[in-house]
Amino acid sequence: MRAPQAKLAHLEVCLGPECEYQKSAGFDQVELINQAACDISLGSTSIETQFLGKKLKAPLMIAPMTGGIERGHELNKLWAKAAEHFGIAFGVGSQRVALESPELSKTYQVRRYAPNALIFANLGAAQISQGLSLDLVQKAIDMVEADALFIHFNAVQEACQDGDVDYRDLSKNMTQLCEHYAKQNFPVFAREVCFGLSPEATRRLLNMGVAGIDCAGAGGTSWAKVEALCAKTERRRKMGFRFGEWGIPTAESIRNVRQVSQEIPLIATGGIRTGQDIAKALSLGANLASMARPMLLAAHVGEAALFELIEDLLLELKITLFASHRE
Ligand SMILES: Cc1cc2nc3c(=O)[nH]c(=O)nc-3n(C[C@H](O)[C@H](O)[C@H](O)COP(=O)(O)O)c2cc1C
Incomplete structure (x- = not known):
C-alpha cells in the first residue's frame, strides 16, 4: 500500500495505542538532580535557544508526519500555526507523493501560517539512494x-511493508546531495524515524556530509507496528510485529551520536512525552526535542487541545530547568 491511501491509514493507526513500543525510550533511567538553593526565579528561567541560526522560543519541534491528503493538509496547517505561535520548529511529512502528483503539493504548503518558523522539507533515503534528481529535491524544498x-x-519499516529496500547507492548519492547543498549553505539533515542511530551509522552519516541529525529512537511510535497494523495480509502483519520492538532507545541513540560528534546539530525524537523528557534529552546532548504522536493526538481533538499540550510541555520544561539549575 503506497500513499496517499497509506498516509490516511498511518494517521488512523497512529491514533490508537497499539502502535507504541512497549520498551522505554530510556528517559526513565535519566535522573535530573534537584537543586534546592539557587538564586533564580521561575520567570527569568529561559527556554529560548538558537538552532541553525534561528532563534527559537523553545527547544521543541513538531516532528514530520503528513501531507498528500486533505486531512494531512488540515493537520499541517494546525501544526504550522502552533509552530509560529510558540516559536518552535516544524517538519512536513514525506513529500514523495507530491513529487509524483504535483496537484498534492498544496497539502504541504503551510508557510503562510508560519512565516517565521523553522520548517523542514522531507524526502526518503530510499529515493535519494535510487537517484532522485537534484531538481526534484529542490522542488520539494x-x-x-x-x-x-x-x-x-x-x-526496517520499508522492509516490513515490502517497500523500498535498495540502498546500494546510498553513500554516493547522499554525499552528492550534501555537497550540493553545503555549497548553498542549506542544511541537509539525516533522520531515523524511530529505530535509532548506532555510533557506526552516525559516523557514516557524518562522512556523507550531513549538516545535522535527528536520531529518532525506539520507545514511542513503532513504525514496524504501524506497518503491521496497516498490513493487507496476515503474513505481512506478523512480520511487522516481529520487528515491533526493534530499535535503539532514544536516550541511547542521543548518547551514540554525541559519542561520535559533540558539534553536529542534533534533534531527538521517539517517545518524548513530557517536559521532563525534553529536559532529559537536552541534558544528554540534544539541541532540540521533537514529538510526533502526541502532537497528532492533540491536533486530532483540535487547535485548543494542541495549544494546551504545547503550553503545558513548555511550562513543565521551564519548571524542570528551574528546579535542576546549577550556578
Ligand atoms: C502519523 C505519522 C506519520 C509520520 N510520517 C513521517 C514522515 O512522512 N516522514 C518522517 O520523517 N517521519 C514520519 N513520522 C515519524 C515521526 O516523525 C517520528 O520520528 C516517530 O513517530 C517517533 O516519534 P514519536 O514517538 O513522538 O511518535 C510519522 C509519524 C506519525 C505519528
Whole structure:
C-alpha cells in the first residue's frame, strides 16, 4: 500500500495505542538532580535557544508526519500555526507523493501560517539512494519554502511493508546531495524515524556530509507496528510485529551520536512525552526535542487541545530547568 491511501491509514493507526513500543525510550533511567538553593526565579528561567541560526522560543519541534491528503493538509496547517505561535520548529511529512502528483503539493504548503518558523522539507533515503534528481529535491524544498531538509531513514519499516529496500547507492548519492547543498549553505539533515542511530551509522552519516541529525529512537511510535497494523495480509502483519520492538532507545541513540560528534546539530525524537523528557534529552546532548504522536493526538481533538499540550510541555520544561539549575 503506497500513499496517499497509506498516509490516511498511518494517521488512523497512529491514533490508537497499539502502535507504541512497549520498551522505554530510556528517559526513565535519566535522573535530573534537584537543586534546592539557587538564586533564580521561575520567570527569568529561559527556554529560548538558537538552532541553525534561528532563534527559537523553545527547544521543541513538531516532528514530520503528513501531507498528500486533505486531512494531512488540515493537520499541517494546525501544526504550522502552533509552530509560529510558540516559536518552535516544524517538519512536513514525506513529500514523495507530491513529487509524483504535483496537484498534492498544496497539502504541504503551510508557510503562510508560519512565516517565521523553522520548517523542514522531507524526502526518503530510499529515493535519494535510487537517484532522485537534484531538481526534484529542490522542488520539494521550494514547495514548502523550507529552511532545511530532512532525509528520513526507515529501512526496517520499508522492509516490513515490502517497500523500498535498495540502498546500494546510498553513500554516493547522499554525499552528492550534501555537497550540493553545503555549497548553498542549506542544511541537509539525516533522520531515523524511530529505530535509532548506532555510533557506526552516525559516523557514516557524518562522512556523507550531513549538516545535522535527528536520531529518532525506539520507545514511542513503532513504525514496524504501524506497518503491521496497516498490513493487507496476515503474513505481512506478523512480520511487522516481529520487528515491533526493534530499535535503539532514544536516550541511547542521543548518547551514540554525541559519542561520535559533540558539534553536529542534533534533534531527538521517539517517545518524548513530557517536559521532563525534553529536559532529559537536552541534558544528554540534544539541541532540540521533537514529538510526533502526541502532537497528532492533540491536533486530532483540535487547535485548543494542541495549544494546551504545547503550553503545558513548555511550562513543565521551564519548571524542570528551574528546579535542576546549577550556578
Ligand atoms: C502519523 C505519522 C506519520 C509520520 N510520517 C513521517 C514522515 O512522512 N516522514 C518522517 O520523517 N517521519 C514520519 N513520522 C515519524 C515521526 O516523525 C517520528 O520520528 C516517530 O513517530 C517517533 O516519534 P514519536 O514517538 O513522538 O511518535 C510519522 C509519524 C506519525 C505519528
